[in-house]
Amino acid sequence: MTQHRWKIFSALVSDTFQEARARWLFWGLFSLSTLLIAIFLFVLQVDLAAGAVSLMGIPTTARHIFRIEKFVRISYSWVSIALYIWGTFLAVFASAGLMPSVLEPGRISLLLSKPLTRTILLAGRFAGNLLIVAINHVYLVGCVWVIIGVKTHVWDPRFLLAIPISLFMFAVLLCVVMLTGVVFESAALSVMLPVAIMLISAILAQRDVVVRLLSSEWSRELWVALYWIVPKFYDLGLGMRRFILADQPADWWTLVWTSAAFGLAILSGAVLVFRKRDF
Amino acid sequence: MTPYAIETYRLEKVYRTRFRGREVRAVSDLSLRVPEGAKFGLLGANGAGKTTFVKMLLSAVHPTAGTAALFGRDARDPEARRPVGYLPENHRFPTYFTGCGMLQFYGALSGLDGPALKRRIPEMLELVGLADWGDTRIKKYSKGMLQRLGLAQALIHRPKLLILDEPTDGVDPAGRRHIRDVLNQLSGTGVTIFINSHLLGEVESFCEYVAILKKGELALQGKINDLITDRGYHVTAVRVSHAAIRALNGTVSPDGQTVVIQSPTLEEANHAIDAVRASGGMIESVSASAGSLEDLFIRVTKSERGTERAA
Numbered sequence: 001m002t003q004h005r006w007k008i009f010s011a012l013v014s015d016t017f018q019e020a021r022a023r024w025l026f027w028g029l030f031s032l033s034t035l036l037i038a039i040f041l042f043v044l045q046v047d048l049a050a051g052a053v054s055l056m057g058i059p060t061t062a063r064h065i066f067r068i069e070k071f072v073r074i075s076y077s078w079v080s081i082a083l084y085i086w087g088t089f090l091a092v093f094a095s096a097g098l099m100p101s102v103l104e105p106g107r108i109s110l111l112l113s114k115p116l117t118r119t120i121l122l123a124g125r126f127a128g129n130l131l132i133v134a135i136n137h138v139y140l141v142g143c144v145w146v147i148i149g150v151k152t153h154v155w156d157p158r159f160l161l162a163i164p165i166s167l168f169m170f171a172v173l174l175c176v177v178m179l180t181g182v183v184f185e186s187a188a189l190s191v192m193l194p195v196a197i198m199l200i201s202a203i204l205a206q207r208d209v210v211v212r213l214l215s216s217e218w219s220r221e222l223w224v225a226l227y228w229i230v231p232k233f234y235d236l237g238l239g240m241r242r243f244i245l246a247d248q249p250a251d252w253w254t255l256v257w258t259s260a261a262f263g264l265a266i267l268s269g270a271v272l273v274f275r276k277r278d279f
Numbered sequence: 280m281t282p283y284a285i286e287t288y289r290l291e292k293v294y295r296t297r298f299r300g301r302e303v304r305a306v307s308d309l310s311l312r313v314p315e316g317a318k319f320g321l322l323g324a325n326g327a328g329k330t331t332f333v334k335m336l337l338s339a340v341h342p343t344a345g346t347a348a349l350f351g352r353d354a355r356d357p358e359a360r361r362p363v364g365y366l367p368e369n370h371r372f373p374t375y376f377t378g379c380g381m382l383q384f385y386g387a388l389s390g391l392d393g394p395a396l397k398r399r400i401p402e403m404l405e406l407v408g409l410a411d412w413g414d415t416r417i418k419k420y421s422k423g424m425l426q427r428l429g430l431a432q433a434l435i436h437r438p439k440l441l442i443l444d445e446p447t448d449g450v451d452p453a454g455r456r457h458i459r460d461v462l463n464q465l466s467g468t469g470v471t472i473f474i475n476s477h478l479l480g481e482v483e484s485f486c487e488y489v490a491i492l493k494k495g496e497l498a499l500q501g502k503i504n505d506l507i508t509d510r511g512y513h514v515t516a517v518r519v520s521h522a523a524i525r526a527l528n529g530t531v532s533p534d535g536q537t538v539v540i541q542s543p544t545l546e547e548a549n550h551a552i553d554a555v556r557a558s559g560g561m562i563e564s565v566s567a568s569a570g571s572l573e574d575l576f577i578r579v580t581k582s583e584r585g586t587e588r589a590a
Contacts, residue, residue: 004390011387015373022375106371110432113337113365113442114388115357278294278340 008116012124013131016098020132025094029133032090033140036079040144044151072154077245079144080162083137084237088170089195091133092177096190098129099181108279118275126178126267133170137163158244165240168256172231172263173197179270182277200226201233231259283351284440284471285313285336290345292331292495305331307495309345313473313488315439318466320482320503321475322572323492324580329475330368332492333444337365349440361390364433368444368475370425374418378409378428381417382435389436396435403431406464408457423454430461440471447478459485483572491579498579507570512548514540519560527551537563 020026102108102125111121141163149155173194180190204227214220232255239250290309293302306328313319323329334340336347338355352359372381382400391399404410407427417425426446433441446462447455462472462485476482482489483503490500499506516529519538524531529538540555542548552562 007390007392008388011384015384018375018380019373022373101373104371106367106369107373109334109337109339109367110365110370110385111388112339113360113363113367114385115359115361115390116388117357276341279334 005116005120008114009120009124009127012121013128016125016128017132019098019101020094020128023094023097025090025097026132029087029090029094029136030139033087033136033143036082036140037143037147040075040079040147044147068152069154072148072152072156073245075144075148076156076159076162077241079141080159080166080244081237081241083140083162084166084169084240085198087137087140087166088173088233089198091136091170092173092194093191095129095133095174095177096181097187099125099178099190100185100187103181103185103279105279112279119271122178122182122271122274126174129174129177130167130171134163134167137166158247161240161243165236169231169233169236169259172259173233175263175267175270179266179273182270182274197230198233201230201235204230205232205234205238228258229262231262233259282315283312283348284315284317285311285319285347285349285473286351287311287332287336287347288345290332290335290347291343292328292335292340293343305495306335306342306492309492309495309497311490311497311500313471315350315471316469317488318472318486319474319488319490320486321473321490321492322477322479322482322576325477327492327580328495329492330444331495333442333473333475336442337363361436362439364389364436364438364441366426366429366433366441366443366446368448370429372417372425372429374416376417377414378404378417378420379413381428382432385432386435391436399435403435406434406461407431423450423457426450426454427457427461430458434461434465438470440473441465442473442475444475445478446474446476447481448476455481479571479573479576489572491576493580499575503572507572507575511541511543511568511570512545513564513566513568514542514548514551514555515563515565516540516555516560517563519555520558523554523558523560527554541568 102111102121112118141160145155145159176194176197177190180186180193184190204223207223207227210223211220214223235250236255236259239252239255242248243250288310290306290311291304292306293304295302309328309332321329321332331340335342336349336354337360338357347354349359349363354360376384379400382403383396386396386399400413401410404413407430409424409427409431412420412424417428420428426449430443430446433443447458450458459481466472466485472486474482474486487502487504488500489503489506491498516538517536519527519529523529524538527540529540531538538555538560540548540551542551548565552565555562
């Protein structure tokens with residue numbers, strides 16, 4: 001990327017930041033993260049009291065250590081799933097209006113009059129959105145990890161996997177938000193479609209059970225095909241939780257590349273539509 | 280290097296409705312040349328295709344046919360828009376910006392770096408009379424202030440071509456004066472100023488060239504002074520001989536009694552009066568006729584056919 005393009009890209013990312021800052025939804029996202037962090041701080045105050053009792057003479061047993069580790073893992077899995085489901089939902093909700101707002105008639109024509117390509121305009125908006133959500137995820141997971149680590153001396157890096165996985169799935173859904181925003185210029189639809197994908201992915205993920213129940217061959221094939229097309233929101237979340245909770249490995253590669261392919265196809269569609277549209 | 284800031288050849292835009300597929304021809308076969316450094320006004324009734332034409336120049340709208348170039352460069356190339364400053368009609372500047380923030384953002388998109396922005400932002404705010412408002416959020420700005428700030432963002436990167444879409448629309452008289460003063464300051468610097476407006480008086484007082492669009496087609500273009508030909512004097516006379524009428528190129532009224540002679544200068548009017556008297560006719564009235572762009576506009580936009588072009 002040339003220096004000029006990089007400057008334009010940075011300006012667009014910075015503009016997305018400013019717009020997000022001006023919206024209450026993004027403050028809500030960070031407030032909820034802060035609330036969750038505050039809850040952990042409070043819960044671990046109670047744990048510290050128990051620790052104080054232990055310091056006063058109660059010996060630390062292997063069973064007690066096991067209990068702490070279990071508590072830490074359960075905490076990690078709950079936070080990671082809360083981040084993955086609710087965090088992604090809230091992030092989609094907060095991002096939904098950012099594309100339609102930039103397409104308002106008196107705003108888009110001015111942006112397009114500048115020496116920039118439409119692709120870079122879309123990319124700047126996408127990256128700005130992603131960066132905001134990344135900061136929120138790092139803030140939440142990082143703080144919880146540090147709080148739990150400091151208080152329990154259990155530093156399990158598996159929990160940090162929640163950041164890239166949640167962010168990756170948000171990026172995939174953000175592609176849908178972008179395409180919906182570019183085609184329909186509707187914030188409501190930009191929320192509804194990604195949420196629908198989240199729900200459909202949970203239904204399609206039951207393919208082992210459903211395929212046995214379906215009577216015709218074509219319906220079974222259709223179900224399996226849809227499973228592979230739609231991003232694996234459910235499976236990826238489940239895999240992340242199992243890995244954090246019980247160290248069970250998942251087929252990350254298949255889950256990631258199929259979801260990424262869906263996101264790339266949708267994002268390419270968004271770029272294509274955006275480049276062809278009249279404003 | 281082409282001497283034209285804007286050059287279009289048979290430009291056309293047809294909109295198709297999404298579901299019914301109905302066609303609306305917004306701009307048709309439009310070939311236009313705007314010389315570098317000119318002050319050019321684009322006129323037309325509502326829906327004549329003025330804004331679509333401007334948006335095609337800036338690649339916000341894709342032409343169905345034809346070509347458009349800015350300083351000889353294909354208008355679809357983003358680099359062609361680098362020397363262009365644009366103030367859109369009904370702009371919606373993001374309200375989370377302060378005046379300085381907005382200039383910073385649009386200046387950066389126009390290719391200015393940090394030090395240049397630091398220098399240009401106060402200059403621009405000073406130029407448009409908003410020096411004390413730079414740190415105020417623009418949601419507190421009046422319509423006139425927003426328009427001036429919009430003008431500042433269009434000028435921040437020292438464009439060679441300034442495209443203004445209804446620049447004084449909705450602005451109070453003081454604000455209009457301010458915008459006009461800024462444009463007058465610019466007009467001597469070689470900047471091409473292209474104004475898309477329906478305020479004929481402003482275009483007439485500021486622009487040298489004009490084009491009038493009618494139903495998406497170019498109805499007329501040329502130098503304003505060449506186009507407004509009915510400026511001068513009307514001599515109305517009676518009992519004028521047929522020979523004198525023919526010699527003076529007079530127009531006989533429907534009642535067949537009165538003759539109107541149009542003279543572009545005072546000398547020619549006096550000569551016509553002498554000729555009428557010499558032929559035995561009598562002068563009924565003499566009046567100065569101040570032909571205006573408005574008269575021309577009305578005449579062109581109401582005429583059913585014909586494309587007029589100045590020599």
